[in-house]
Amino acid sequence: MSGLGIAIPADLLAIALLAYGTYFRRYHRRDLLLAYVALNVGVLAVTAMLAGSGAGMGLGLGLFGILSIIRLRSDSITQEEVAYYFIALAMGLVNGLHPGPFWLAPALSFLLVGLMYVVDHPRLTLRSRRQRVVLDQAYPDTRDIGPALERLLQADIRYFVVLDLDLVTDTTVVDVRFRVRGNAVPATNTVRRFERYAS
Numbered sequence: 001m002s003g004l005g006i007a008i009p010a011d012l013l014a015i016a017l018l019a020y021g022t023y024f025r026r027y028h029r030r031d032l033l034l035a036y037v038a039l040n041v042g043v044l045a046v047t048a049m050l051a052g053s054g055a056g057m058g059l060g061l062g063l064f065g066i067l068s069i070i071r072l073r074s075d076s077i078t079q080e081e082v083a084y085y086f087i088a089l090a091m092g093l094v095n096g097l098h099p100g101p102f103w104l105a106p107a108l109s110f111l112l113v114g115l116m117y118v119v120d121h122p123r124l125t126l127r128s129r130r131q132r133v134v135l136d137q138a139y140p141d142t143r144d145i146g147p148a149l150e151r152l153l154q155a156d157i158r159y160f161v162v163l164d165l166d167l168v169t170d171t172t173v174v175d176v177r178f179r180v181r182g183n184a185v186p187a188t189n190t191v192r193r194f195e196r197y198a199s
Contacts (some may be wrong), residue, residue, distance in 0.1 A: 002050055003098040010106030011095035015040040015088060023084050032081055040092040047096025088113050127180040135162045135172040138165060155180050
């Protein structure tokens with residue numbers, strides 16, 4: 001069996017594990033599930049055709065860049081979803097080109113899937129949070145913001161950035177990264193997807 005004959009089924013299995021087995025079960029976005037699979041298969045097909053015609057690596061990498069720009073500008077997605085998006089692209093490109101020994105492209109694909117499963121696992125950063133907070137007081141002195149955030153979130157503040165300071169409406173907008181203390185659960189939209197893994 002040729003390298004491409006092994007790379008195609010390996011890529012289809014890998015994107016199924018990445019898109020449905022990992023991403024969809026954690027984020028539950030059907031639109032991006034379809035986008036990841038379609039993007040991966042499309043890049044695989046086009047790259048395999050270009051590699052077979054001798055069009056060269058430069059054209060394949062150009063396709064990678066063009067597809068990246070189009071997709072990132074077409075919708076608002078989180079940084080986690082951007083990571084899945086690039087992994088789906090990379091797997092399609094690697095399997096389409098299938099360089100080196102026949103086992104190399106499938107091995108890289110499953111390595112990328114395993115890496116995403118581990119690095120994005122909720123248990124790895126169960127208590128770490130990032131949130132945009134609007135404080136109902138203006139804080140010209142940033143040294144006062146940390147204690148105020150700790151009282152509000154009941155958490156250990158790791159880092160924060162002041163996004164807006166409005167002395168007229170007496171508000172401060174802060175982008176804050178924090179770690180939850182004990183069993184305290186802050187009011188954040190990202191908490192819900194972690195509840196399944198906490199039991």
